[in-house]
Amino acid sequence: MNREEKETRFIERIKAGMKIEATDWMPDTYRKLLLKLIHMHGISEIMGALPEKEWVPKAPTLKRKLAIMAKVQDEMGHGQLLLRVAEDLAEPFGRTREDLVADVIHGRVKFHNVFHMEAPTWADAGVIGWLVDGAAIINQAALLHTSYGPYARVLKRICAEESFHMQHGESIILALAGGTDAQRKMLQDSLNRWWESLLFFFGPMEVTESAQQMIDYGIRTKTNEELRQQFFSKYVPRIRSLGLTIPDPNLSYNETTKRWSWTLPDWEKFRKIVRDNQGPKSQERLNLRRFAHEEQAWVREAMIRSRLKGSVVV
Amino acid sequence: MGSGGNDPFTPEGFGGCVKGGEGMSEGNVQEGFGVFEVFVQKTQADFHTHVGSVVAPSPDVALMNARENFLRRDLGVNLWVVPRQCVTATPYDSEGDWFAREFDRKYREAGGYPENGRLWKMYKEKVLQLEEIVEDLHGKGDKNNESASS
Ligand SMILES: [Fe+2]
Numbered sequence: 001m002n003r004e005e006k007e008t009r010f011i012e013r014i015k016a017g018m019k020i021e022a023t024d025w026m027p028d029t030y031r032k033l034l035l036k037l038i039h040m041h042g043i044s045e046i047m048g049a050l051p052e053k054e055w056v057p058k059a060p061t062l063k064r065k066l067a068i069m070a071k072v073q074d075e076m077g078h079g080q081l082l083l084r085v086a087e088d089l090a091e092p093f094g095r096t097r098e099d100l101v102a103d104v105i106h107g108r109v110k111f112h113n114v115f116h117m118e119a120p121t122w123a124d125a126g127v128i129g130w131l132v133d134g135a136a137i138i139n140q141a142a143l144l145h146t147s148y149g150p151y152a153r154v155l156k157r158i159c160a161e162e163s164f165h166m167q168h169g170e171s172i173i174l175a176l177a178g179g180t181d182a183q184r185k186m187l188q189d190s191l192n193r194w195w196e197s198l199l200f201f202f203g204p205m206e207v208t209e210s211a212q213q214m215i216d217y218g219i220r221t222k223t224n225e226e227l228r229q230q231f232f233s234k235y236v237p238r239i240r241s242l243g244l245t246i247p248d249p250n251l252s253y254n255e256t257t258k259r260w261s262w263t264l265p266d267w268e269k270f271r272k273i274v275r276d277n278q279g280p281k282s283q284e285r286l287n288l289r290r291f292a293h294e295e296q297a298w299v300r301e302a303m304i305r306s307r308l309k310g311s312v313v314v
Numbered sequence: 315m316g317s318g319g320n321d322p323f324t325p326e327g328f329g330g331c332v333k334g335g336e337g338m339s340e341g342n343v344q345e346g347f348g349v350f351e352v353f354v355q356k357t358q359a360d361f362h363t364h365v366g367s368v369v370a371p372s373p374d375v376a377l378m379n380a381r382e383n384f385l386r387r388d389l390g391v392n393l394w395v396v397p398r399q400c401v402t403a404t405p406y407d408s409e410g411d412w413f414a415r416e417f418d419r420k421y422r423e424a425g426g427y428p429e430n431g432r433l434w435k436m437y438k439e440k441v442l443q444l445e446e447i448v449e450d451l452h453g454k455g456d457k458n459n460e461s462a463s464s
């Protein structure tokens with residue numbers, strides 16, 4: 001088969017709902033789009049553990065501490081599963097786990113805007129679990145039907161664990177919502193802090209060229225706006241039911257068009273945060289990542305050396 | 315694992331299951347890390363099931379990574395890690411389908427004999443199912459026979 005025939009066959013398989021595997025032939029654009037998406041996804045899981053990790057030592061009870069620790073562990077685990085998928089895609093480019101992990105330190109891969117932001121109160125730990133994970137779950141659940149088999153399989157495991165993250169987040173915010181005035185205010189302040197970031201998280205309104213390509217290749221099946229609309233439908237009624245006010249006076253549902261209208265936040269501000277790592281916590285968290293990666297280099301090396309000598313574990 | 319200068323992890327070694335440089339990526343060989351496929355056995359009534367893969371510098375560390383990645387909640391009684399290049403697999407998309415079903419194979423399946431029920435009715439009896447036998451012997455929802463009766 002020549003290149004063109006291969007490409008035609010490839011598209012046919014995707015159209016027929018068949019999955020593509022790591023060992024299959026795939027067009028370069030497909031590989032690159034997938035790699036970029038999964039690399040960013042994996043790195044964002046790892047960076048996403050950092051805002052919540054800040055709350056492990058400060059969690060209000062032992063049960064809360066154990067739960068948030070478990071969640072932080074899950075996010076790190078998601079990062080590892082996703083990087084495994086990315087590595088196989090990156091193999092023809094001669095890139096390994098080490099490269100993919102180091103890329104974020106050197107600004108060669110971005111991570112999601114929400115993980116550049118501050119989490120100053122316990123309510124933020126709750127709102128992250130409830131709404132940031134909520135938004136991420138909608139994204140990830142939409143990707144369950146992706147055309148790339150290894151990604152689909154890993155997402156299945158990730159989504160199963162996210163169902164715990166949903167309950168975990170809800171448990172924290174429900175406790176605050178049913179608490180004192182001060183606790184309810186803390187929750188409202190946190191919602192105000194996160195709202196615009198949550199809208200940006202789903203990506204731009206317009207379907208960019210690469211987004212369209214991803215849809216054509218079956219990597220994604222839904223547009224950014226479709227997912228954001230689903231987020232509104234699922235979460236706006238719940239947020240309001242708690243007596244919280246969403247900081248967007250124009251947010252409304254149109255019964256005839258069945259769509260939510262919302263106010264576009266300062267998109268350029270958020271774009272800069274992601275592109276230039278210029279968010280309030282970007283540099284601090286990148287430094288922590290760099291520190292962890294570099295300070296543990298000797299451990300990775302020692303494990304290889306000890307393998308040459310024999311068993312590491314007895 | 316053996317010792318004495320025989321690194322089972324190099325392309326020459328690795329338990330002798332290397333196929334023409336496939337499997338472990340060049341970069342990972344240089345870095346000294348390899349890909350291990352992970353199999354979890356949930357209970358001793360189950361076979362090991364493939365759940366994914368990990369990157370590790372040795373089989374021992376691969377086992378630990380596998381436990382951390384795949385058994386944070388799920389229960390297991392045994393784990394296998396297999397260097398990826400030790401796996402021989404069928405192709406997914408090739409000339410001549412490996413899994414072709416040229417004709418109906420209903421005759422091999424329990425569900426391929428739906429008329430039995432109707433015929434038994436003539437004798438005022440009904441079809442005997444395996445589940446019924448297992449249930450009589452071990453009670454309802456017996457774990458050891460879940461697969462046998464499904
Ligand atoms: Fe996650």
Ligand SMILES: [Fe+2]
Binds near residue numbers: 075133136162
């Ligand atoms: Fe999560």
